[in-house]
Amino acid sequence: MKVYPECLPCFALQALRAANQSTHLDTLKWEILIEACKHISTFHPGMKPVEMAEVIYPLISQKTGVSDPFASLKHETNRQALALYPFFKALVMESKEPIKTALKLSIIGNSIDFGVPHNHLKDLKAETLATLHEPLAINNTGDFLNLLSHASSLLLLADNSGEIVLDRLLLETIHATFTHLVLFIGVREIPIINDVTLEDIKEVGFPPYIRAVSSGNRTPGVILKKSSREFLDLYNTSDIILSKGQGNYEGLSDDADQRVFFLFRAKCAIIAKHVGVREGAMIVKRGGKDDNY
């Protein structure tokens, strides 16, 4: 997905949010915002929105000395989501279509996000019960299930902390039926906003049959041309790719073929307009067809 003019003020807002998370000093916040606007004024319309993070977040870390401003929030959301794991697990166990239910829960988990203007998560349990039966605005779940029955490997591209607990449940639920399937989870190379790294995978306790791999990306979304060689091999050879969240959509949507399914909640007006759904809508969107990008 390309960057829109509307994204530019949002980048400045994201810089402010991360600055607020890193320092209480107005003088330092001022310096950060001035530098951020200087960087933003050099951006070009061919870039992907997530690429802004390569300059904005390191700038804030450099100015404040805080390398991971969202670290404690990440631990906290992982802890909260883990505490609800039995509740989510019960919903899947009680369901007549456990994989479909786990898929939906994984999208609901995408509501947890500190990088967007309105963090939709207030109470994950209440949010889950309120939205579990809400229809998907784009629903290629049938295609996914068809492909799944013939696949031998699946790669899930993770997005945020907290949400990762529901991704774990999704992969476990898929494994329960398709035990032969080789499962991978792709994470960020470094902490960026509240995105998942290898540390979160350990914290959340993934079972040994799910192998975690860094994508090599330093952006809050996978960008193939900036991914590691090892990750690209895995990406290119996986039978199914589940791409979680807006960041991965922004980074991958132009390159995605039909093995890719984008699972996310459209948390900003621009991405909602781009995809053609209302803001807040939930999506399972197959790559490489019927696209408006």
Add this chain to the structure above:
Amino acid sequence: MKVYPECLPCFALQALRAANQSTHLDTLKWEILIEACKHISTFHPGMKPVEMAEVIYPLISQKTGVSDPFASLKHETNRQALALYPFFKALVMESKEPIKTALKLSIIGNSIDFGVPHNHLKDLKAETLATLHEPLAINNTGDFLNLLSHASSLLLLADNSGEIVLDRLLLETIHATFTHLVLFIGVREIPIINDVTLEDIKEVGFPPYIRAVSSGNRTPGVILKKSSREFLDLYNTSDIILSKGQGNYEGLSDDADQRVFFLFRAKCAIIAKHVGVREGAMIVKRGGKDDNY
């Protein structure tokens, strides 16, 4: 009032809003936002927030050829507020304290604003009835009424279109009791956002005993060091100054003496924090004392 780090992303958002109002072309919006961010990155912490408008709005007019993007919205709000004039007038006539009521209505009218992130105005009539008896968060109305009984001249610094109808009613109500008082209304030199110019005064039909004067300012708020000589003479010799809206507060608050009363609704989180009230609160705040600026 000084500019805060939080104002910088808001300036970019204001540029986007004016760009959206002026053009449908994404390429042009992109150019505007890039240029706006370049300008913002040169701002210094000693400036007043309203000074940003001196560069941002002319940039948009120059790029799009639209000199007054909010012109039709201004006419429309003036028209809507004028249609409600009999309703507002009746509230004042029925009141036991007509000047106090007219003062409150004039502050409620300050909800009409296209320059702020959330335009509080949905339905001015409903808004009026809902907030007419809401207490003022800072209330120096008593001081104002005391001063009024000894004054011979009063200058009201106008803010927005639509709101100006309620300012007219306030001045008419004051005139009904203090017929000897010489009344002036100060407006912007040029159209900027939805701020009032001499054209709006004509459109809204001010009575002849209220003399309209341009402040000479090209910013959405009076800044004395940039005002015209004629206006400064008037400002310096007026016994009472009613300063309407956030923009005039941003421009004047550091220089205001006890003749000045700031009348506004705190429409952004930063100004609310600066003044020490909750966002959305209504204020009658005397200049030159108990200030935190």
